[in-house]
Amino acid sequence: MPIPVEALLKKKEHFERGPHDRRSEDFHHELFELEEQGEWIVQRAPEPIVPVNTKFGNVKKVPKAHLWHHKSCGQCGHIPGYSTSIFWVMRKLGYDYTDPRDQTSCTAWNYYASATSNAAAQAAVAIRNFATAYESGFFPLIHCGTSYGHYKEVREELLKHPELRAQVREIMGKLNKPMVMPEEIVHYSEWFYALKDEIAAKQVRDFSGIAATVHPACHYYKLVEGDAIYDADVYGGQRTAIVTGVAEALGAEVRNYSTWFDCCGFGFRHILVQRDFTRSFATLRKIERMKEEADPDVVLTHDTGCVTTLDKSQFAAMAHGRNVGVPVMSEAQFAALAMGAHPYKVCQLHWHSADYRPLLEKMGIDWEAAWAEFQQDLKRLEAGEKQYLTWDDVG
Amino acid sequence: MSETIAVIGGGPAGLEAARGLAELGGSVVLIEKENFLGGTPIRENYAALTPHLESAEVAMGRMIDAVREQPGVEVLLEHTVTACAGDAPEFRLTVSGPGGEREIECGGIIVATGFEHFDPGRETQMYGYYEHPDVLALQDLEAMLKEHNVVRPSTGLPPERICFVQCVGSRDRQIGNEYCSKVCCGVASKEAIEVRQQLPDCKVFIFYIDMRMYGYWENQIYWPAQEEYHVQYVKGIITEVLKKGDKLLVRGEDTTMGRPMEVPMDMVILSVGMEPSAGTRSMSRILGIEPNKYGFIEVLNPPLDTVSTSRRGIWACGASLGPADLEDCASSGAAAAMKALAFVRRKTVAVG
Amino acid sequence: MTMTNDRSAFYKNRQVAGYADVPFEEKQRLIDLVKADMRFPDYLYGCYECGICVAACPSARFYDFSPRRIAQAAARDDTELMYQQMQEDVWECSQCFSCVRCPRGNNPGGIITVLREVAVNAGLASAREALEGYSRIIYKIMSTGTQVSPDMLQPDAFPDWGPEVKDVSDNLDMWRRALPPETLHTTSTGWDVDEKTLLELYLIWFHTGALDMIAEVDEGLHMILQEVMEERLEDAGVEV
Numbered sequence: 001m002p003i004p005v006e007a008l009l010k011k012k013e014h015f016e017r018g019p020h021d022r023r024s025e026d027f028h029h030e031l032f033e034l035e036e037q038g039e040w041i042v043q044r045a046p047e048p049i050v051p052v053n054t055k056f057g058n059v060k061k062v063p064k065a066h067l068w069h070h071k072s073c074g075q076c077g078h079i080p081g082y083s084t085s086i087f088w089v090m091r092k093l094g095y096d097y098t099d100p101r102d103q104t105s106c107t108a109w110n111y112y113a114s115a116t117s118n119a120a121a122q123a124a125v126a127i128r129n130f131a132t133a134y135e136s137g138f139f140p141l142i143h144c145g146t147s148y149g150h151y152k153e154v155r156e157e158l159l160k161h162p163e164l165r166a167q168v169r170e171i172m173g174k175l176n177k178p179m180v181m182p183e184e185i186v187h188y189s190e191w192f193y194a195l196k197d198e199i200a201a202k203q204v205r206d207f208s209g210i211a212a213t214v215h216p217a218c219h220y221y222k223l224v225e226g227d228a229i230y231d232a233d234v235y236g237g238q239r240t241a242i243v244t245g246v247a248e249a250l251g252a253e254v255r256n257y258s259t260w261f262d263c264c265g266f267g268f269r270h271i272l273v274q275r276d277f278t279r280s281f282a283t284l285r286k287i288e289r290m291k292e293e294a295d296p297d298v299v300l301t302h303d304t305g306c307v308t309t310l311d312k313s314q315f316a317a318m319a320h321g322r323n324v325g326v327p328v329m330s331e332a333q334f335a336a337l338a339m340g341a342h343p344y345k346v347c348q349l350h351w352h353s354a355d356y357r358p359l360l361e362k363m364g365i366d367w368e369a370a371w372a373e374f375q376q377d378l379k380r381l382e383a384g385e386k387q388y389l390t391w392d393d394v395g
Numbered sequence: 396m397s398e399t400i401a402v403i404g405g406g407p408a409g410l411e412a413a414r415g416l417a418e419l420g421g422s423v424v425l426i427e428k429e430n431f432l433g434g435t436p437i438r439e440n441y442a443a444l445t446p447h448l449e450s451a452e453v454a455m456g457r458m459i460d461a462v463r464e465q466p467g468v469e470v471l472l473e474h475t476v477t478a479c480a481g482d483a484p485e486f487r488l489t490v491s492g493p494g495g496e497r498e499i500e501c502g503g504i505i506v507a508t509g510f511e512h513f514d515p516g517r518e519t520q521m522y523g524y525y526e527h528p529d530v531l532a533l534q535d536l537e538a539m540l541k542e543h544n545v546v547r548p549s550t551g552l553p554p555e556r557i558c559f560v561q562c563v564g565s566r567d568r569q570i571g572n573e574y575c576s577k578v579c580c581g582v583a584s585k586e587a588i589e590v591r592q593q594l595p596d597c598k599v600f601i602f603y604i605d606m607r608m609y610g611y612w613e614n615q616i617y618w619p620a621q622e623e624y625h626v627q628y629v630k631g632i633i634t635e636v637l638k639k640g641d642k643l644l645v646r647g648e649d650t651t652m653g654r655p656m657e658v659p660m661d662m663v664i665l666s667v668g669m670e671p672s673a674g675t676r677s678m679s680r681i682l683g684i685e686p687n688k689y690g691f692i693e694v695l696n697p698p699l700d701t702v703s704t705s706r707r708g709i710w711a712c713g714a715s716l717g718p719a720d721l722e723d724c725a726s727s728g729a730a731a732a733m734k735a736l737a738f739v740r741r742k743t744v745a746v747g
Numbered sequence: 748m749t750m751t752n753d754r755s756a757f758y759k760n761r762q763v764a765g766y767a768d769v770p771f772e773e774k775q776r777l778i779d780l781v782k783a784d785m786r787f788p789d790y791l792y793g794c795y796e797c798g799i800c801v802a803a804c805p806s807a808r809f810y811d812f813s814p815r816r817i818a819q820a821a822a823r824d825d826t827e828l829m830y831q832q833m834q835e836d837v838w839e840c841s842q843c844f845s846c847v848r849c850p851r852g853n854n855p856g857g858i859i860t861v862l863r864e865v866a867v868n869a870g871l872a873s874a875r876e877a878l879e880g881y882s883r884i885i886y887k888i889m890s891t892g893t894q895v896s897p898d899m900l901q902p903d904a905f906p907d908w909g910p911e912v913k914d915v916s917d918n919l920d921m922w923r924r925a926l927p928p929e930t931l932h933t934t935s936t937g938w939d940v941d942e943k944t945l946l947e948l949y950l951i952w953f954h955t956g957a958l959d960m961i962a963e964v965d966e967g968l969h970m971i972l973q974e975v976m977e978e979r980l981e982d983a984g985v986e987v
Contacts, residue, residue: 115866
């Protein structure tokens with residue numbers, strides 16, 4: 001009896017992870033055990049919660065509200081429209097949060113770039129931030145992909161090594177801070193994924209004509225790979241679902257390309273002092289491949305370093321006649337635009353390098369008029385009418 | 396007390412055990428969940444067996460006929476074991492089948508419930524089995540080879556470039572299958588030879604970590620694959636398979652040349668390893684015999700006793716014990732039969 | 748033929764792994780520090796030499812760099828080669844951790860992190876050289892609590908990033924005031940960080956020995972930092 005190709009294809013339609021997958025062991029058991037032994041306080045994720053699936057089948061709790069925004073150096077410093085969009089969307093959905101001044105950088109960029117630090121310093125920085133969030137009563141939401149991946153690493157090291165916990169405890173003692181681990185380490189893109197339907201419900205701009213390629217951040221899904229969102233409805237559960245899930249919920253067409261799993265080339269140290277590496281990688285392996293194979297209107301990603309690398313590397317490459325020239329932004333800015341956000345007052349696209357104007361036109365946004373409005377606001381600031389642009393000003 | 400021995404599973408190992416028992420004058424009940432005998436080679440439509448390339452259907456047919464010819468064997472197709480009561484030598488197995496439930500009294504039990512192929516969706520590397528129609532597993536290609544119809548599922552046309560990726564689901568600390576599945580290097584090389592025979596214009600590659608060619612396989616399969624059929628072996632395993640245009644791009648390192656490589660293929664065949672079958676897992680539970688940490692049946696005194704389980708009166712054979720080739724199945728099936736028969740006839744049974 | 752105890756002809760040629768001028772004991776001392784690191788056993792098991800890590804590695808495509816050779820050298824206990832890698836290869840890694848898909852569970856990027864830390868702590872010239880031009884980031888993080896700030900976007904620092912960099916630096920103050928989030932109106936820091944927070948960060952680095960590492964990378968920077976921060980600590984009434 002012939003075996004039709006159809007039978008083989010049918011067999012491959014649907015993947016289900018069986019119950020015997022050893023990697024479904026859940027780190028939460030140890031987390032809570034250590035709390036019972038008095039080693040630390042586990043800050044519980046506050047209700048209301050959206051449960052989401054992670055790679056090996058464990059459920060992760062993503063809180064909707066009462067969030068402590070753990071900000072990103074690169075976002076706030078160089079692409080502030082990214083952070084602004086995260087706040088703006090959260091406000092539009094009506095969820096309370098705090099934007100702390102008592103927050104340090106996670107210092108992971110420095111750590112991965114220069115190694116002028118050590119496991120104890122990195123863990124102490126993490127715990128200090130977590131303790132501060134706990135004391136404020138708000139639950140940490142991590143903005144940067146590197147911070148997120150690094151904190152997951154730190155959590156693993158702390159779970160595994162009692163001597164490290166002891167070292168950090170001593171330092172927290174000197175700072176008069178409790179030892180705290182959050183029940184979950186939540187990345188902002190997980191919050192966007194968890195709330196994608198609520199975001200889509202508030203969509204006012206039509207994205208059905210927009211084609212996007214997605215670049216997932218290495219530090220989001222390659223570090224501690226079990227703790228990353230996977231969804232059977234997105235890539236059949238075989239690739240991480242963040243960003244793509246949001247883009248698709250907004251009606252955009254997400255297109256594939258052959259270097260999806262490749263690093264963007266950020267390199268931590270390289271992007272600051274050896275950018276020929278970063279630029280080569282970003283353009284030759286990512287942007288050019290995306291353009292050749294998918295021809296997207298926009299490149300979406302969810303990490304500070306990736307946005308910076310993919311956006312800023314294109315200018316010099318253009319001078320060499322390479323096939324580049326596609327705007328890059330976070331899915332936060334993309335979602336904000338879908339919800340009617342001002343491209344300059346909220347998404348702050350004037351801080352970006354690759355030309356985003358054709359994209360805005362496709363979205364039905366009159367960017368010239370928008371720029372003029374923004375210029376008006378700047379004039380008001382210059383004239384001393386007000387000190388700062390506020391949330392009320394940006395709509 | 397019954398001297399009947401229940402053999403659970405009608406694949407290569409179970410068939411050898413059943414036939415051996417019956418030839419020695421024993422009384423056997425052979426319980427098989429499918430509606431055919433022959434086990435995985437028949438269920439998964441294997442084309443030819445490694446290493447001699449004899450047709451699987453013909454070879455298994457011989458084993459099945461040999462069992463059927465024996466007067467002392469009762470074959471229960473479409474039956475599964477649902478409960479076990481009592482202790483050796485007085486077990487009472489409850490089996491369930493199309494006619495309903497039935498109790499079987501037996502003095503000894505032989506588990507021969509075999510393995511199942513590793514599901515590539517659980518693989519650490521990004522092979523895209525569930526994404527790309529042209530990424531298949533070893534048993535998928537067997538089915539095509541049997542029909543002499545090796546084509547790209549995406550186009551229906553024969554491939555020009557096909558590659559095998561070894562160790563999928565095996566030898567991986569992260570997945571937890573910290574063992575070698577033993578046969579995949581031989582089977583992949585055999586399939587490579589068959590592809591070259593059926594499609595002489597197709598280039599065939601095998602990407603590997605180590606080539607495991609035990610004993611005579613070295614010159615029965617490995618040397619001819621390279622020397623007669625020009626299969627290209629590359630020491631450097633693949634990590635990613637992505638679509639580019641209408642081809643698949645496979646990404647690895649050519650380690651002996653020391654450089655990353657990215658090459659286009661028409662089809663990628665994943666050499667998936669062995670895992671305990673659902674039947675092996677449930678028998679371990681129902682019969683109360685200890686599994687090892689991978690879920691295969693634990694053997695009491697390896698390496699010299701290959702079949703005694705943690706429970707007196709119960710033996711296991713074939714791939715229910717772990718990765719096994721056909722010679723292992725035949726040998727351990729026979730060993731289990733010998734020990735089981737000796738046991739029920741009240742002879743002393745040496746253990747290890 | 749004389750029988751002697753001179754077996755120097757049989758010793759591996761030191762020139763192969765380089766750094767013949769560095770005594771073997773010194774190399775061994777540094778490599779022992781790497782192996783004694785708490786994280787090392789989590790980062791290195793055995794090595795199949797299969798090349799999955801290289802296939803996934805961005806740096807392997809650009810440099811003559813191989814995470815496989817890092818893991819192999821460590822697995823083979825090859826002190827000479829590991830020392831050479833500590834001197835020459837480790838700064839090429841982009842710390843993306845694509846290599847953690849290793850089937851043995853190795854983490855070559857992690858091994859490199861530890862190699863780098865040992866190199867920095869030992870004051871190796873190659874480490875200092877690799878981090879030249881980078882120390883401004885260290886100063887930024889230690890003195891402001893954020894790793895980069897908007898005022899770093901200067902056209903002469905990032906000429907290849909395009910004309911927008913100049914727009915930013917020309918309009919910096921105004922464009923920062925035009926940001927709705929209240930903490931983002933700063934120009935010399937990423938966001939507005941409390942003084943107390945900054946001091947806590949400094950104390951963490953002080954107590955964990957990370958501050959001493961800065962001294963190895965850039966002594967001048969370390970001195971300035973120490974002066975500035977100790978003054979601020981004094982003002983806050985904190986004893987160090």
